[in-house]
Amino acid sequence: MSESVRPALSLELKPKLAPKTKLRLDQKTGKYILLYPEKGLLLNPTGAAILKLCTGEQTLSSIIATLTLEFQSDQAKVQAEVLAFVHTLLDRGLIQAEP
Amino acid sequence: MTDDDRLYTLIAELTYLCPLRCVYCSNPTDLAAHPDRLQTADWLRVFKEAAELGALQLNLSGGEPLLRKDLEQLVEGAAALDFYSNLITSGLPLTRERLLRLRDAGLSSVQVSLQDVLAADSDRIAGRESFAQKLEVMSWVKDLGLPLTLNIVLHRQNLSRVADMIALAERMQVDRLELANTQYLAWALTNRSALLPSQAQLDDAREVARAARERLKGKIELLFVLPDYYSDRPKACMSGWGKRYLLVSPDGLALPCHLAHTLPGLTFDNVQEHSLHEIWHESPGFAVFRGEAWMPEPCQSCERRTVDFGGCRCQAFHLTGDAAATDPACGLSPKHDLIREARAAAHGQLIPLTLRYREFTR
Numbered sequence: 001m002s003e004s005v006r007p008a009l010s011l012e013l014k015p016k017l018a019p020k021t022k023l024r025l026d027q028k029t030g031k032y033i034l035l036y037p038e039k040g041l042l043l044n045p046t047g048a049a050i051l052k053l054c055t056g057e058q059t060l061s062s063i064i065a066t067l068t069l070e071f072q073s074d075q076a077k078v079q080a081e082v083l084a085f086v087h088t089l090l091d092r093g094l095i096q097a098e099p
Numbered sequence: 100m101t102d103d104d105r106l107y108t109l110i111a112e113l114t115y116l117c118p119l120r121c122v123y124c125s126n127p128t129d130l131a132a133h134p135d136r137l138q139t140a141d142w143l144r145v146f147k148e149a150a151e152l153g154a155l156q157l158n159l160s161g162g163e164p165l166l167r168k169d170l171e172q173l174v175e176g177a178a179a180l181d182f183y184s185n186l187i188t189s190g191l192p193l194t195r196e197r198l199l200r201l202r203d204a205g206l207s208s209v210q211v212s213l214q215d216v217l218a219a220d221s222d223r224i225a226g227r228e229s230f231a232q233k234l235e236v237m238s239w240v241k242d243l244g245l246p247l248t249l250n251i252v253l254h255r256q257n258l259s260r261v262a263d264m265i266a267l268a269e270r271m272q273v274d275r276l277e278l279a280n281t282q283y284l285a286w287a288l289t290n291r292s293a294l295l296p297s298q299a300q301l302d303d304a305r306e307v308a309r310a311a312r313e314r315l316k317g318k319i320e321l322l323f324v325l326p327d328y329y330s331d332r333p334k335a336c337m338s339g340w341g342k343r344y345l346l347v348s349p350d351g352l353a354l355p356c357h358l359a360h361t362l363p364g365l366t367f368d369n370v371q372e373h374s375l376h377e378i379w380h381e382s383p384g385f386a387v388f389r390g391e392a393w394m395p396e397p398c399q400s401c402e403r404r405t406v407d408f409g410g411c412r413c414q415a416f417h418l419t420g421d422a423a424a425t426d427p428a429c430g431l432s433p434k435h436d437l438i439r440e441a442r443a444a445a446h447g448q449l450i451p452l453t454l455r456y457r458e459f460t461r
Contacts (some may be wrong), residue, residue, distance in 0.1 A: 020246030022183050028153040029107065033156055035183040037208050037248050037275055040107065042201050055308055091316050093274070 011062060015086055016056030021094055022053055036094060046071070047074040050085055054095055060086065100341070106379060108156040109149040110180075110346040111142065113173070117163040118191045120226030120456040121214065122285040123252055123287035123294060125231050127361050128403065131459050136350040141371060143176040145347055148375035150180040154345070157182040162349065163189050165197075171204045178205025185210060185248075190227055190236035192323055194245075195404050198236070201242050209240045210248035210277075216263040220256070226456045235424055248275040253326075254294035255445065261304040265311045268319060278308055280326035283441075284358055289331060289455045295445040301329055328438050332403060333410025333426035340388035340412060345379065353378045355385055358413040362422045388412055393423055397431045401454075 017023060022035045027075050032048035034041040043051065053063045063092065068075045089095045115130040127133070137145070146157065157177050165168055165188055167170055177184040186201065187210045198209075213233055214224035221230040240247045249268050253261070257439060261278060268276040280301075281287045281294050296304075307322035315321055324433040327334050337344045337356045347356045351369040367384040368377075379385060387393060391404055408425020409415075418427045419434045427434040 018246075018274075022154070022207060024181055026153075026155065032157065035182075035207075037185055037210065037246065038108075038158075040155060040183075081345065093320050094225070095319050 009083055009086060009090075009097070010099065011064070012059050012060040013099055014056050014059050014092075015054040015063070015095045015097045017051065017054050018094050018096050023048075034094060041094070046052075046081060047085060050082055051089075051095075054097075056098065100259060100380065101387070104339075104342050104389065106149065106152040106154045106345055107343045107413060108345075109146070109168075110158045110160055110344060111145070111164075111173075112160050112348050112357075113142070113164045113167045113170070114349045116166050117273060117457070118166075118227065118461065120314065120458065121164070121252075122224055122226070122290045122454045122456055123254065123281045123446050124232050124457040125282070125285055125359055126457070128285055128289065130162075130457075133348050133350040133360070134350070135167075135291070139172055140171055141351070142169075142313045145375060146166065146173075146176055146180055146182070146372050149345065150182065150374055152379055155183060156185045156384060158187055159184060160236070162277045163191065165189075165191070165193055171197075171200050171266050174201055183207045183224065183274070184400060187250075188212070188236075189225075190233040191316060193232075193236055194237050194241075195239045198239050198245075202245055204244065207413075208246040208248065208274075210250055210376065211237050211240065212250045212252070213264075213267075215257045216251075216260050216372070223393040224256070224454075234263040237273070241272055246274045247271070248277060249273045250277040250279065253278055253280045255296035255300060256294065258304045259299045261307045262282075262311075265307070265321070268321075268326050269315070270382075273319060275322070277322045277324070277379070278304075279322070279324040281308050281412075282326065282411075283328065284411075284417060285361075286455070292439060292444060293454055295326070295328060296443060297446045298329060298442070299328070327411070327414075327428040328442060331430040333407050333414075333428045336411035336414075336426075339408040341379070341385040342389070342408075343458075345353040347376065353382065353385075355388070356413065359384065362416050365422070388423075395423060395425055397429075397433075401431065410445065417448045431437075 020036050026033045032043045064079045068078045114135045115126050121300045184207045190211050215221040217271040218230040222228045251264050341355045346351050352360055352367045353370050354367055365384045368382045394409050398404050412422050415424040415426050416422035418437050425432040427437045
């Protein structure tokens with residue numbers, strides 16, 4: 001399946017970090033890093049803020065609302081950023097999403 | 100060294116002892132000269148010093164790490180330092196109870212090796228009966244909720260079964276499948292003529308893996324690692340010498356890679372005598388192939404020198420006799436004929452019947 005025909009994510013999904021991951025602060029860079037077997041994904045502040053909310057308890061729409069407030073940003077902009085990031089990490093099996 | 104040299108991963112080769120005798124083992128062929136010399140307290144100190152240098156990943160490897168009776172303590176120590184700890188194992192000898200203890204000690208993930216999907220062939224390559232136990236261990240790993248990587252080393256005798264390997268991985272619900280072609284060093288170099296595939300075999304397998312990767316996206320992370328004999332450009336071995344990885348051998352040598360201690364003329368320090376900080380920053384063995392000053396032509400003026408760092412130093416030495424040569428796997432290397440000749444020989448239909456098994460003798 002190519003990226004272009006990927007179905008849109010429902011905003012009711014509750015994303016959750018995959019069990020194989022570990023989110024922690026990297027003391028050397030002061031950034032958060034998502035660790036998984038043999039690899040790590042160094043996160044920018046937005047990425048880290050999104051993943052901290054991926055606990056399986058909040059829906060995507062609630063995560064978007066929280067981050068819009070936190071970053072005092074435009075909701076449409078935050079939504080686009082969150083969905084793109086979550087899509088990428090779903091494809092890589094780093095987060096899971098239950099309805 | 101530069102600011103870009105940052106330790107991310109400590110590879111702890113806890114022992115070179117192993118119940119298996121795989122014909123492509125990546126341990127040095129003189130493994131018996133490196134007996135277990137580090138005590139529990141030594142390893143725990145090494146973990147702490149690696150964490151202080153910035154290491155986030157810890158591979159508990161070997162040989163077979165399960166042969167260390169103190170593995171639970173080591174896992175607990177790693178967890179206290181917030182490491183992502185990965186147990187890299189053959190699955191022997193292990194009970195479900197011990198795996199449960201390792202999980203409760205804070206182990207992050209488990210990588211189990213299979214040698215093939217057919218029991219008889221897996222056992223033949225491993226040099227002992229082990230296939231059934233390995234499948235059982237994989238099911239325990241999943242039962243206990245631990246993330247599971249399945250690793251299968253590929254070569255001409257099993258490449259045609261990549262589709263079955265993927266089907267098995269799906270059946271076992273692995274999180275990650277590593278289909279890694281043999282790297283022809285150490286024991287694998289000894290057995291190269293029996294293991295090196297032909298281009299056609301490799302192309303077929305790669306296509307099967309590519310299609311499966313797309314289909315399994317989001318479910319199983321599928322890696323297909325090409326043998327560098329067929330890549331035309333060398334691998335960025337260890338992501339560069341002394342850049343991201345540090346390996347400690349069972350006898351305490353701190354090394355930039357799995358086989359650095361097979362390179363003559365280099366000095367590596369022992370963690371029993373020096374701190375990891377000292378070794379990382381000052382050890383001549385780490386400094387020697389850092390940066391670009393050591394590089395010969397064609398590497399020195401090549402655009403890819405910051406991508407592949409001149410390739411694998413051990414491959415350069417074991418094929419050309421010079422550890423500072425361009426990796427002959429590179430199509431630009433003046434010694435690339437060595438690779439071309441090995442490839443040409445691999446197109447023959449006959450597989451040599453004799454395999455040299457890994458052995459632990461002095």
